[in-house]
Amino acid sequence: MENCRLLSIIVPVYKVESYLARCVDSILAQTVSDFELILVDDGSPDRCGAICDEYAARDPRVRVIHKENGGLSSARNAGIDIARGQWLGFVDSDDWITPDCYEKLLACAQRQNVKLVCAGRWDVSEKTVKTTPGLCPEKEETVSGMELARRIFTWNHLDSAAWDKLYRAELFQDIRYPVGRVNEDVPVTYRLALKAGEAALCPERVYYYYHREGSISYSKVSERSFHFPEHTQMVLAQCREAYPGLVYEARYLNAWAQIYILKLLNLASPEDRKKFAPQYRRSRRELSRELTFLLGCRYASGRDKQEALLLVSGLYGPLRAVYRALRR
Numbered sequence: 001m002e003n004c005r006l007l008s009i010i011v012p013v014y015k016v017e018s019y020l021a022r023c024v025d026s027i028l029a030q031t032v033s034d035f036e037l038i039l040v041d042d043g044s045p046d047r048c049g050a051i052c053d054e055y056a057a058r059d060p061r062v063r064v065i066h067k068e069n070g071g072l073s074s075a076r077n078a079g080i081d082i083a084r085g086q087w088l089g090f091v092d093s094d095d096w097i098t099p100d101c102y103e104k105l106l107a108c109a110q111r112q113n114v115k116l117v118c119a120g121r122w123d124v125s126e127k128t129v130k131t132t133p134g135l136c137p138e139k140e141e142t143v144s145g146m147e148l149a150r151r152i153f154t155w156n157h158l159d160s161a162a163w164d165k166l167y168r169a170e171l172f173q174d175i176r177y178p179v180g181r182v183n184e185d186v187p188v189t190y191r192l193a194l195k196a197g198e199a200a201l202c203p204e205r206v207y208y209y210y211h212r213e214g215s216i217s218y219s220k221v222s223e224r225s226f227h228f229p230e231h232t233q234m235v236l237a238q239c240r241e242a243y244p245g246l247v248y249e250a251r252y253l254n255a256w257a258q259i260y261i262l263k264l265l266n267l268a269s270p271e272d273r274k275k276f277a278p279q280y281r282r283s284r285r286e287l288s289r290e291l292t293f294l295l296g297c298r299y300a301s302g303r304d305k306q307e308a309l310l311l312v313s314g315l316y317g318p319l320r321a322v323y324r325a326l327r328r
Helices: 020-028 048-058 072-082 101-112 145-153 186-196 223-242 244-266 270-275 277-296 302-313 316-327
Strands: 007-013 035-042 062-067 087-090 116-125 131-133 141-144 165-168 198-211
Touching (some): 007 048, 007 072, 035 048, 035 072, 101 198, 116 145, 141 145, 145 198, 145 244, 165 186, 223 244, 244 277, 244 302, 277 302, 302 316
Parallel strands (some): 007 087
Antiparallel strands (some): 116 165
């Protein structure tokens, strides 16, 4: 293990007993052999910790951290802290990767001489068991960190997800994921892009993203639901202060986040709508401030604009109720 100096693959593990073997097996089957696999047992209450130890006993490339539960960011950060590789990769423990995933990413990084590589994914639905093409760069090219951030903010064939990318370890020297937050990659990935200076886009789908959550219609609202719009508002403030060339795209991302949360609350139970009424009012005010911008924004779709108008005017919920009644 001490000789591993190429790649560290970090997997946070929590309550994924049924999925963990699929994930770990896909990593240990990589065509690149010079890597360490860091399994971070984040205080999982099931057999995940024991399964991690079993893999470590069988394969010297596997290292295990057992820690108190602190959430995904805390687990990722713990893995980053002990990683020995020149490169870092992340895999979520209910997902899996193609056998040549890191061979392709490392080769692309070498060809383009960059510190960050972004690839593509497959989306796999637990409910339908269907695999469909997900976000993926259109062609291999090198773009500036600023351009990559723009594409991340506007979902231009990629997004902020941590796991379909490859990073030079030095990029994390003073950057960590925010502990106790979900959508934790939103305020982090764009900073890594800017720090890298340039990034390569790899038009290969190498990651299988397993969708276990239900649709927005069935998502339960909680305090964590508001982390996404809170992140986008923070990112917008940071861009206004330090990266004026990203303000336009950051405004679009922030407006989209407010649309998302307002739709979520409109679809929530009466109890949740009452409980989170202050958050609803806050997002509605934020969207109202950005409405004129959004209506003229080149990234906004016709549906974005239509939904924004209905949400700001308070007509989204009533019109949706009428539409559903008519369909019945």
